[in-house]
Amino acid sequence: MKKLSVCILFGGISPEHEVSLRSAESVLNNIDHSKYNVFPVGITKEGDWILYMGKDYSKLPTGEWKSCPENRRAAISPVRGQGLLSFEGDCVVRERIDVVFPVLHGENGEDGAMQGLLQMAGIPYVGSHVAASAAAMDKTLTKLIVDHVGVPQAAWQLVRRGELENRMENTLDSLELRFRYPMFVKPAGTGSSVGVTKAGDREKLRGALLTAAEFDEKILVEEFIHGREIEVAVMGNENPVASICGEIDSGAEFYDYDAKYITDTSTAYIPARIPADVEETVREAAVKVYSAIGCQGLSRVDFFVTFEENRVVFNEINTLPGFTSISMYPKLFAASGIPYSQLIDELIRLALEAFR
Numbered sequence: 001m002k003k004l005s006v007c008i009l010f011g012g013i014s015p016e017h018e019v020s021l022r023s024a025e026s027v028l029n030n031i032d033h034s035k036y037n038v039f040p041v042g043i044t045k046e047g048d049w050i051l052y053m054g055k056d057y058s059k060l061p062t063g064e065w066k067s068c069p070e071n072r073r074a075a076i077s078p079v080r081g082q083g084l085l086s087f088e089g090d091c092v093v094r095e096r097i098d099v100v101f102p103v104l105h106g107e108n109g110e111d112g113a114m115q116g117l118l119q120m121a122g123i124p125y126v127g128s129h130v131a132a133s134a135a136a137m138d139k140t141l142t143k144l145i146v147d148h149v150g151v152p153q154a155a156w157q158l159v160r161r162g163e164l165e166n167r168m169e170n171t172l173d174s175l176e177l178r179f180r181y182p183m184f185v186k187p188a189g190t191g192s193s194v195g196v197t198k199a200g201d202r203e204k205l206r207g208a209l210l211t212a213a214e215f216d217e218k219i220l221v222e223e224f225i226h227g228r229e230i231e232v233a234v235m236g237n238e239n240p241v242a243s244i245c246g247e248i249d250s251g252a253e254f255y256d257y258d259a260k261y262i263t264d265t266s267t268a269y270i271p272a273r274i275p276a277d278v279e280e281t282v283r284e285a286a287v288k289v290y291s292a293i294g295c296q297g298l299s300r301v302d303f304f305v306t307f308e309e310n311r312v313v314f315n316e317i318n319t320l321p322g323f324t325s326i327s328m329y330p331k332l333f334a335a336s337g338i339p340y341s342q343l344i345d346e347l348i349r350l351a352l353e354a355f356r
Contacts, residue, residue, distance in 0.1 A: 004098040006036045006348065007076070007084055009114070010060065011043040015194045015215060016106035021060045023323035024103040026330075028057040030340040036348075039084055039095060041074050042066070043104075049074045051086045076100070080122040099351050100125040101344075103323060106190055110320040111137035124355035126347045128319045132294040136319045139188045139220045142293065146314050149292045151285050153314040154304075155179065158188075159219040164209055171209070172202055179223045185209055188218035198224070225313050227304035230272050232286040233321075233332040235346065237296045237354050242283040243332040247272035268328065270335045278310045289317055296354045297347055300329045 008031070010024030011017055021042075028040055040052040042065060052060075053070035065071075072086040076097070084095040100123055102114050112134035118125045128136065135141045140158050147153070157178055163171045175183065185208035187195040195215040197208035212219040229250065233243040247269040272279060286301035300321035304313040321329040330340045338346065 003035060003037050004348070005039065005083075005096050006031070007039045007041055007097045007100045009041050009043065009100060009102045009104055009109075011045070012104045012106070012109040012114075013043065013045060013047050014104070014106035014108055015190060016109075017045055018061070019322060019324070020103055020105050020109065021063075022325075023105070023327070025057045025060045026325050026327075026340075027101065027103050027323050027344065028060075031344050032341050035345070039097065041076075041084070049076075051084070076117065076121055076123070078117060078120045080120075082121070083123070097123055099123070099348050101348070101351075102127060102320065105318075105320055105322065106137075106194065110318075111189060124351045126351045127297040128293075128295045128299070129354075132296065133319050136293050136295065136299070136317050137189050138218070139186060139316060140218055142317060143220070145292050146289055149288055151289055151314045152312065154184075154222040154225050156220055156222045159209060159221055161213045161217045161219070164213055168206065168209075172205060175205065175221055176202065179221070181205075182224045183208075184222045184224060185212050186220045186222070187212045187214075187216035188220050189216045225304040225306065225315075226308075227306040227311075227313065228272065228274065229315075230274065230282055230303045230305050231328045231332065232283055232301050232303070233298070233329045233336075234286050234290045234295070234301055235298050235333065235343075235350070237350055240287050240290050240295070242286045242301075243336040244270065245272040245274065245279045245282050246270040246328050246332050246335075247274070248328070268326075268331065270331060272305075274305050275310065278305060278312065281312050285312055285314065289314060293317065295319060297350050298329070300332075 010020050012020055042050050042052055051072045051074035052065050054068040059065040074086040077085055083097045086093045100118055112130040115130045115133050143156055182198050182200045185197045185199055195212050197211055199205040199208040229248040231246045234240050249267045282303050289301055290299050300318045302315040304315055330343055333343050
């Protein structure tokens with residue numbers, strides 16, 4: 001049986017570049033190389049595409065992968081049938097690619113941009129297509145869709161960068177009329193809690209808005225929900241399924257970037273410490289949000305469950321969630337009976353199914 005050729009894309013021009021390197025390391029170490037011809041292609045922060053010819057994937061997080069002497073400059077051609085192009089001196093080497101796994105997070109990887117290129121190239125790829133990727137990446141668009149399907153979520157307000165430049169005090173007044181402190185302030189189009197701040201007073205709110213504005217023109221301000229942080233892994237195309245629920249105890253003020261990827265303060269509970277009927281409500285809501293946005297392949301859907309009433313409140317959805325060794329998405333499906341390497345097989349199968 002002919003091996004499938006799989007291109008693993010990683011890195012990218014994104015604030016989440018380093019997370020992608022760690023995710024790709026785990027995917028490359030867990031993918032069954034006996035089943036697939038694997039082509040790891042890294043995108044540097046400067047936008048260079050490199051076909052990594054080394055076999056030591058531990059060099060990805062350190063950045064050493066870029067210095068492998070056998071590396072080649074590379075590109076995926078938008079011309080159908082061209083596949084992966086790599087360059088040896090004046091020669092162009094063409095490789096057939098059956099499926100791409102874009103292990104990319106955030107801007108230029110998860111927002112529909114890469115999906116558009118792959119769609120034009122006619123290459124199947126893991127994850128949601130262009131429209132769903134864009135809608136899930138922009139938290140304000142996600143909020144509108146979730147409102148429409150009636151899944152409860154935190155109250156929110158959109159602020160634009162221009163308002164901070166011209167009407168900062170009026171903006172602060174408006175937010176204080178709408179919400180109590182603390183408030184959460186997020187760039188609309190980042191993941192991994194990049195640029196997210198919990199603001200407990202007016203001056204911290206001012207700083208939080210300015211921080212979020214460094215990452216996006218659109219800023220989301222939300223009411224604070226006092227509850228457990230619950231995550232669900234969803235997989236599928238027309239008939240998606242949800243994993244068991246996991247719970248994050250951040251060990252910090254909230255589950256920020258450092259708690260997710262750098263420090264060891266957070267603790268994951270799988271299964272989550274919630275009643276069985278509440279877990280079923282969360283899983284049903286996760287599939288409802290996933291389907292409403294039009295997701296395919298995979299997503300991680302995050303919720304709060306309030307301490308007082310066990311009320312389920314939607315937080316956000318990630319269409320290309322972290323795949324590091326400590327990431328919740330693969331851990332949740334492993335706990336649901338699908339180990340990491342089998343999960344990769346299933347995601348590749350779903351990618352091919354969605355392209356038919």
